[in-house]
Amino acid sequence: MLSSMLLGRYIPGDSIIHRLDPRAKIVSVVLFMIIVFFANHWIGYGLLILFVLGLIRTAQINLFFLFNGLKILLFILIFTFLLHIFFTRGGTTLVEWGFIQIDSEGVITGIYITVRLVMLLVITTILTLTTSPIELTDAIERLGSPLRKVKVPIHELAMMISISLRFIPTLMDETEKIIKAQSARGSTFMTGRLKSRINALIPIFIPLFISAFKRAEEMAVAMEVRGYTGEAGRTSYRELKWQLRDTAAILVVILFGVLLYMVRM
Numbered sequence: 001m002l003s004s005m006l007l008g009r010y011i012p013g014d015s016i017i018h019r020l021d022p023r024a025k026i027v028s029v030v031l032f033m034i035i036v037f038f039a040n041h042w043i044g045y046g047l048l049i050l051f052v053l054g055l056i057r058t059a060q061i062n063l064f065f066l067f068n069g070l071k072i073l074l075f076i077l078i079f080t081f082l083l084h085i086f087f088t089r090g091g092t093t094l095v096e097w098g099f100i101q102i103d104s105e106g107v108i109t110g111i112y113i114t115v116r117l118v119m120l121l122v123i124t125t126i127l128t129l130t131t132s133p134i135e136l137t138d139a140i141e142r143l144g145s146p147l148r149k150v151k152v153p154i155h156e157l158a159m160m161i162s163i164s165l166r167f168i169p170t171l172m173d174e175t176e177k178i179i180k181a182q183s184a185r186g187s188t189f190m191t192g193r194l195k196s197r198i199n200a201l202i203p204i205f206i207p208l209f210i211s212a213f214k215r216a217e218e219m220a221v222a223m224e225v226r227g228y229t230g231e232a233g234r235t236s237y238r239e240l241k242w243q244l245r246d247t248a249a250i251l252v253v254i255l256f257g258v259l260l261y262m263v264r265m
Helices: 022-038 042-058 063-069 071-087 104-130 133-143 145-150 154-184 194-225 244-264
Strands: 093-097 100-103
Touching: 022 104, 022 133, 022 244, 042 063, 042 104, 042 244, 063 071, 063 104, 071 100, 071 104, 093 104, 100 104, 133 145, 133 154, 145 154, 154 194
Parallel strands: none
Antiparallel strands: 093 100
């Protein structure tokens, strides 16, 4: 299941979303993250779901493939939902058993917050699936260029973010291989007491950390032998070109935000 994680992966394609300027995609995602909080009614959340489904279709991403890759985050979503069910009070009492009380407001809030988290996860995953790490690095560097005036190393920060996103799926694949190798040797991770389960994870974490440090060292050496010295004196082979479709994409997101705000009011 770890190997199916999509966050950080890039799938080449020729959809409209793929062809957008990466700066437009990042700005649109940031705006969408703000717009999500405008929804406070079932109509607003319904519009959010329809909008995201439309983006998935436009990006030519298989819906089942996308949600299958997000299954690894299912525990976080369930945990968030249960927190609101048991600790949010208000409305009609649905279940009352000892110290356990479930109110209608808790169920509704739990559903809304879970849907909000799913939309944020999906929109972020669409960004990484349709934008290569190199394009993300260039876009973050261009968008953060005003910070150079206050001596912020924006190029190095953009490179770090890009490398981190790139290595998420690699480390997930490595973890999957280590788990299978340890299982073949007779190790068990899902049986026994909690202490024994925690101890069984040590043979996974140690090889994973060693592999991560080894990959980091290899990358550092590779960048050094190629003469990488950071931002100083660097030019870009790829020139980002802002086009009309990029402006139109941001306007679509803004108009959708206005619609949601009107529904909220």
